[in-house]
Amino acid sequence: MITTKELTKQEAFLTYLLRLADDRLILGQRNSEWCGHGPQLEEDLALANISLDMIGHATALYEYAAEIEDKGHDEDYFAFFRDDRNFTNLQLCELPKGDFGFTIARHFLFSAFSYFQYERLKNAKDEQFAGMVNKHLKEIKYHLRHTREWVLRLGDGTEESHQRIQESFDELWMYTGELFYMDEVDEWMIKEGLGVDSSTFKEDWKGLVENTLTEATLTVPDWDQFMMSGSRKGIHTEHLGHLLAQMQFLRRSYPDAEWK
């Protein structure tokens, strides 16, 4: 974690890439828990696809982070050999998968944010970074479409589906504040033309979320409630450690294992 006052551009870029990558790895890993447990064969495939997309995005970002860091690490190092306090993913991403409605609600909120963020990041003044952002944006658009359509159907579906997805949004709401957290890392990145100012699309994001929930006959929870914070500095819920234990165990037990 960067604690020194003098942040270099390299440190800022590295931290920025790791934040993006950690969100995607952790949410991808979490959603992969649906593999073989989806409510329908077709939806099982859809969730597995989305999880793989997310892990793919993370891999590309970690690879680039390793290059920027220039300490001889690789993508696996960032994924498997860091502890929870070094992960900077949003708490939103690490929460247990819950029921299908919860997974959909969370992924909708996250994809909508990613969509607006990546739409701007694709103009970053770094060819390699902008290139991967542009490539991943296509998949993010699909994640948003898929989860949004499900929010509409669950919200405006049966009495039970309506109630359950409403409860999911209510529970998730206090984890949405962090989406728009910014600090000196973002300032550096914005100044260098590499990052985006998330406050510039906050209203767009809120508009999309509110319109979707309203169309789904759901109640938009109170934006002014208590919001969780700290994940970009490594502060997490109790759920991340368990996820990491499962995800990292094999690689740490057999660090030199290779795919043959």
Next chain:
Amino acid sequence: MTDKNNNDNWPLWEVFTQPKSGKPHEHAGSLHAPDEEMALQNARDTYARRNEGVSIWVVQSKHITASTPDDMGPFFDPANDKPYRHPQFYSVPRAVKKRS
């Protein structure tokens, strides 16, 4: 919205994918989905994961009218002894042959 309380109520859809623009859509398989949009999305996730094409059609299976095995005789047998329906007796000019 349509009745989708229960997975068993989800209708069956037939999926057709087009490998390249200009080529015909080909039957890829079938799936269950509650409505058109989800059928399209499920088709994307089930049948278009490995670069299979550029376009997808979905249609509810119940809207397809199929011939039955009993139709085989009257539908297809008469064509057996009508070789003149095939154009293979014409000699093809060399220039045309080359192109194919």
